[in-house]
Amino acid sequence: MTPMISLANPTRFLSLVDRVVPWLSVVVVITLGIGLYLSLFVAPPDYQQGETVKIMFVHVPSAWLGMLGYTLIAVAALGTLIWRHPLADVAAKTAAPIGATFTFIALVTGSLWGKPMWGTYWVWDARLTSMLILFLLYLGLIALWQAIDEPGRAGRAAAILGLVGAINIPIIKFSVDWWNTLHQPESIFRAGGPTIDPSLLIPLFVMAGGFTALFVLLHLIAMRAEILRRRVHALQRTQVEHAALAEA
Amino acid sequence: MSTARALLARDVRLAWREGGAIGVALGFYLIVVVITPLGLGPDLNLLARIAPGILWVGLLLAALLSAGRIFDNDYEDGSLDVLATGPLPLTVVAGVKCLAHWLTTGIPLVLLAPFLGLLLNIPLGTIPSLVLAMLAGTPAVSFVAGIGASLTLGLRRSGLLLALLVVPLYVPILIFGVSAVTPYVTGPNTVWPPFFILCALSLASVVLAPLAAAAALRTALR
Amino acid sequence: MPDLGTHASFIIAAYAVTFVAVGALVIATLEDDRKQRRKIAELERLGIRRRSAKAPASPTVKSRSKPKAATTPAKRKTASRPGKTRL
Numbered sequence: 001m002t003p004m005i006s007l008a009n010p011t012r013f014l015s016l017v018d019r020v021v022p023w024l025s026v027v028v029v030i031t032l033g034i035g036l037y038l039s040l041f042v043a044p045p046d047y048q049q050g051e052t053v054k055i056m057f058v059h060v061p062s063a064w065l066g067m068l069g070y071t072l073i074a075v076a077a078l079g080t081l082i083w084r085h086p087l088a089d090v091a092a093k094t095a096a097p098i099g100a101t102f103t104f105i106a107l108v109t110g111s112l113w114g115k116p117m118w119g120t121y122w123v124w125d126a127r128l129t130s131m132l133i134l135f136l137l138y139l140g141l142i143a144l145w146q147a148i149d150e151p152g153r154a155g156r157a158a159a160i161l162g163l164v165g166a167i168n169i170p171i172i173k174f175s176v177d178w179w180n181t182l183h184q185p186e187s188i189f190r191a192g193g194p195t196i197d198p199s200l201l202i203p204l205f206v207m208a209g210g211f212t213a214l215f216v217l218l219h220l221i222a223m224r225a226e227i228l229r230r231r232v233h234a235l236q237r238t239q240v241e242h243a244a245l246a247e248a
Numbered sequence: 249m250s251t252a253r254a255l256l257a258r259d260v261r262l263a264w265r266e267g268g269a270i271g272v273a274l275g276f277y278l279i280v281v282v283i284t285p286l287g288l289g290p291d292l293n294l295l296a297r298i299a300p301g302i303l304w305v306g307l308l309l310a311a312l313l314s315a316g317r318i319f320d321n322d323y324e325d326g327s328l329d330v331l332a333t334g335p336l337p338l339t340v341v342a343g344v345k346c347l348a349h350w351l352t353t354g355i356p357l358v359l360l361a362p363f364l365g366l367l368l369n370i371p372l373g374t375i376p377s378l379v380l381a382m383l384a385g386t387p388a389v390s391f392v393a394g395i396g397a398s399l400t401l402g403l404r405r406s407g408l409l410l411a412l413l414v415v416p417l418y419v420p421i422l423i424f425g426v427s428a429v430t431p432y433v434t435g436p437n438t439v440w441p442p443f444f445i446l447c448a449l450s451l452a453s454v455v456l457a458p459l460a461a462a463a464a465l466r467t468a469l470r
Numbered sequence: 471m472p473d474l475g476t477h478a479s480f481i482i483a484a485y486a487v488t489f490v491a492v493g494a495l496v497i498a499t500l501e502d503d504r505k506q507r508r509k510i511a512e513l514e515r516l517g518i519r520r521r522s523a524k525a526p527a528s529p530t531v532k533s534r535s536k537p538k539a540a541t542t543p544a545k546r547k548t549a550s551r552p553g554k555t556r557l
Contacts, residue, residue, distance in 0.1 A: 040485075051475030058488040081463070101495045108491075109484040116477035133416050140413040147403045156467040157399050161413060164395060164460050168417050171449075175420035178442075182427060214492070218499050225499070228506035235513045242518070 008086050010227050017224045024217045031210035038203035046197065055113040057203050061211040062106040063127075066134060068215065069099020073141065074166035077159035087223070089155030092162060093145055094222035098215060100138035106131055126180040130173050137165045151230065251336055252344050259348035262321075273314040273353050274360055280306035281364040292369040299368035300378065300429035306364070307357050307382065308389060308418050312411045314353045315393035316400075318345050319465065323401050332469055342465060343458035346394035354386035374429055377439050381428035384443060387450040388421050391457035398464035421449055 007013050039057035046053035072095045079088030110128050111121045122128070144161055148154035263270060284302050285295055322328040322345075331341050361382055362375045370378070396414035400406040427442035475481075 045475065050477065051473070052477045052481060054481050055484040058484055062488070098495065098499075101491055105488050105491045108487045112480045112484040112487070116480050133419055136412070136416045140416065143409055143412055144399065147400070147405070147409055153467045153470065157464055160395075160460055160464050160467070161399055164417065167456075168420070171420045172416065175423040178427070179423045218495060221503050222499050225503040225506045228503075228510055232506060232509045232513065235510075235518050239513070239516070239518050 010087060013087060014224055014227060017220045020220060021217065024213065024220075028210060028213045028217050031206060031213055035203060035207035035210045038206055043203045044197075044199055046200070049117060052113060052116045053200060055109055056200070057207045059106055059109040059113055060204060061208040062102045062109060063131060064208060065211055065215050066099055066103030066106050066131065066138075068212070069095050069102065070134060070137065070162075070166065070169070072219075073099070073162045077162035077166070080155055080159040081163070087227075089151075089159065090223050090226045091219075092141075092158060093155070094226050095219055096138055096141045096145065098218050098222065100135065100142065102211070102215070103131060103135045103138060107135060124180070126173075126177045129176050129180070133172055133176070134169070137169075141165070251334075252340055255331075255336065255341065255344045256348055259345060260352055263317075263348060263352035269314055269317050270352055270356055273310045274356055276313055277306050277310040277357055277360055278364065280309060281367055285368070296369045296371060299365055299370040300374070300426045302368060303361050303365055303370075303378065304382075304422055304425045304429075307361065307386070308415075308422060309411075310357055311353060311386070311389045311393055312396075312414060313407070315349070315390075315397050315410055315414070316407055317353075318349050318394050318397040319401055320397070320406075323468075328465070329469060332465065338462040338465055339458045342394060342398065342461035343391075343454070346391045346454075346457065346461070349393065350387050350390035354390045355383075358382040358386055377443075378429045381425050381439075381443055381446060384428070384446040384450060385421050385425045388446070388453040389418070391450075391453040392417050392421075394461045395457050395464065398461035398468070401465065401468040421446070424449065 007016065035057070039054055043054060043057070045051045073092045076088045076092035076095065079085040080092065107128070110131065114123055114128075115121050141158055141161060144158050145154055148157055281302060284306075288294065288298075319328060319342075322331065332338055334341075336344075358379060362370075362379060365375060365378060393410075393414055395417075396410040399413060400410045403409060424442040424445045428439050428446055
């Protein structure tokens with residue numbers, strides 16, 4: 001709890017970001033580099049899917065990060081509404097575009113994975129459909145942030161929406177699973193495929209680790225930018241006031 | 249309690265007096281159900297199969313169209329500020345207004361649905377389950393719309409934004425709502441589980457949505 | 471180039487989309503960060519600073535207290551409202 005409290009000071013948070021970004025960038029580059037090498041050159045073809053299983057190494061981590069992003073937003077929402085942590089709404093606002101991008105990547109790569117496997121670019125199976133709805137939830141959050149000018153109201157409104165969405169996600173997942181079994185009696189379309197061979201797990205985890213580190217890095221930089229943006233606005237208001245005083 | 253009832257009576261009376269909003273919602277519902285066959289072709293078997301889906305989707309869209317009304321009118325003329333500082337907790341105010349929306353928009357849409365179903369060649373035997381499912385699900389529709397309305401209070405393009413925010417939340421209501429109407433897809437006995445889930449969703453919305461809506465109203469009125 | 475099998479184009483497309491989307495995200499994030507830092511530097515150059523008394527070692531924003539005369543009463547009221555932190 002103490003780190004959360006000490007990080008509540010924006011200035012201290014900014015100095016933390018400045019210290020973390022350089023070495024975290026190195027970690028990201030190295031991890032993703034190793035991950036890509038393992039995925040493209042080392043991983044063997046799957047006995048059923050052939051080489052297209054390699055798409056899994058970008059699709060699955062992206063999907064995980066899409067979900068991680070929304071979890072982060074939900075936790076940040078609690079931070080805003082219950083504990084009034086000053087950086088909580090900054091965390092939520094900046095996480096949304098990043099999470100949305102990874103969800104988008106998951107959707108497109110999922111679709112590209114599906115074409116050679118099932119013959120169509122899109123299939124309304126439970127997982128892809130749930131991911132699509134998650135994408136819509138992200139879009140709603142981003143749209144709400146854009147629509148409200150006053151940052152205090154925007155932060156609280158987005159926190160409420162984030163929490164409402166988070167509570168609904170299990171319900172939505174349950175209903176989509178239900179809907180899927182209703183209308184597709186034979187589940188030929190299993191997006192994950194059967195059990196994953198261990199030789200495929202290592203590239204997957206390395207890629208997942210690299211993506212996660214990338215998420216954290218981008219999120220920290222984006223939070224720094226947002227804090228600075230708010231300071232800029234405050235200073236610009238001061239500038240205007242000074243000008244008005246000078247005139248008066 | 250009598251204050252809440254008075255507020256409810258006032259909102260219902262205002263909605264009826266305004267008339268136009270309810271009429272527009274019903275008209276929109278009619279339009280959606282009319283253009284769908286125009287887009288899909290007049291094959292009656294196809295229409296009969298997709299009728300529950302179209303009727304539910306049309307209802308949701310029509311409800312979304314009228315959802316802005318829940319708080320906007322009072323916000324614009326300042327009555328919402330008065331209500332917020334009045335004797336009723338804001339949560340109760342929000343709940344009453346969502347209830348008013350259900351009574352004045354939700355139920356009329358449900359009553360129109362069977363007749364629109366006839367346009368879609370819905371089997372007559374499914375109409376009772378259709379009406380029952382819609383009655384069970386529309387409270388959730390109105391109360392969840394209330395969350396959207398409170399979040400987008402006074403914003404530009406609030407109608408579109410409200411729809412974008414609320415549609416993902418409508419997915420469970422839609423899925424179970426349609427499942428509760430199509431006994432001929434999976435057999436007559438399977439109507440009840442989705443129906444009860446709909447009831448549960450509505451009950452949960454009635455209790456929880458006013459909390460979220462009140463919180464959102466407070467941020468908007470601050 | 472590793473042998474990507476019969477569906478090579480899909481694999482390449484998937485990795486390309488990932489690369490482009492991640493790249494766009496990285497560029498957008500870095501650009502925004504750079505833009506804000508430029509603006510802060512610009513405002514500091516004009517002599518407008520934050521009123522914080524602390525002067526942390528952070529390279530991003532230098533703070534220095536403003537002379538009291540320039541502080542308007544309205545500003546002070548903002549500082550004392552509970553739960554509101556000036557960023």
